[in-house]
Amino acid sequence: MKRTSFARWPCSIARTMDLLGDWWTPLVLREAFYGVRRFDDFQQELGIARNTLSERLRRLVEEGLLEKQQYDTAPARYEYVLTEKGRDFFGVLAAMSRWGDRWLSGEKGPPVTLHHDRCGHDSHAEVVCAVCGEPLRAEETSKRMGPGYPPRLADRPDVRERFAR
Numbered sequence: 001m002k003r004t005s006f007a008r009w010p011c012s013i014a015r016t017m018d019l020l021g022d023w024w025t026p027l028v029l030r031e032a033f034y035g036v037r038r039f040d041d042f043q044q045e046l047g048i049a050r051n052t053l054s055e056r057l058r059r060l061v062e063e064g065l066l067e068k069q070q071y072d073t074a075p076a077r078y079e080y081v082l083t084e085k086g087r088d089f090f091g092v093l094a095a096m097s098r099w100g101d102r103w104l105s106g107e108k109g110p111p112v113t114l115h116h117d118r119c120g121h122d123s124h125a126e127v128v129c130a131v132c133g134e135p136l137r138a139e140e141t142s143k144r145m146g147p148g149y150p151p152r153l154a155d156r157p158d159v160r161e162r163f164a165r
Contacts, residue, residue, distance in 0.1 A: 010150050016092075019063055024048055026096070028056050029082075029089055032066065037079035065089060094125035 003021075006014035020026055024046070031045050043053050057080055060066040065086035068078045094114060101110040101124065116123045127136045145154055145163050153159050 010148070010153060019059075021059070022056075024052060025056050025060065026093065028053070028060065029065065029086065030093055032080065032082050032086065033090060033093065037081060039078070039080075042080075060086070091125065095127060098125040 006018035009015060009018075027046055028042060028048075031042055034045075036042050036045055039053065039057070042048070042057070043050060046053070048056075057066065057068075061068050061080070063085075064083055066080040067083050069081055071077055071079050097110075097112065097114070105111070113122045114124060115121070128134060129136050143163060145159075
């Protein structure tokens with residue numbers, strides 16, 4: 001069964017989920033942040049089927065989150081390195097980890113902690129306003145149409161109502 005594509009939806013969350021596509025893709029990226037670069041190491045760490053891993057790595061390279069770099073010639077062997085676009089995904093993984101630590105960890109606590117090397121402390125992700133630095137909470141935000149919102153949708157009454165709340 002073919003899945004619905006969200007690639008052209010006027011929503012960055014939908015577009016991101018279209019790119020991620022499944023639960024394996026964020027885990028492949030997590031492993032890349034842990035320093036895994038080679039196919040066999042991804043496969044070993046995740047226990048993922050080789051064909052599934054091949055597809056996820058291909059997609060991440062195609063989308064510009066990973067770059068495939070040759071490290072051996074006989075036979076040709078490659079490793080996968082995070083690009084700037086891929087490294088920028090760290091905040092998403094850190095926010096997901098923070099939520100999981102809070103709601104899914106249980107009595108023993110988080111399975112992995114983030115240590116901020118610069119200040120020397122264990123830490124966690126916080127979503128804050130980029131302007132004032134205060135916590136960004138759903139009940140204290142409103143949504144507005146951005147410059148990339150499709151004009152053909154902007155005039156629809158249901159869309160105007162959605163953004164008038």
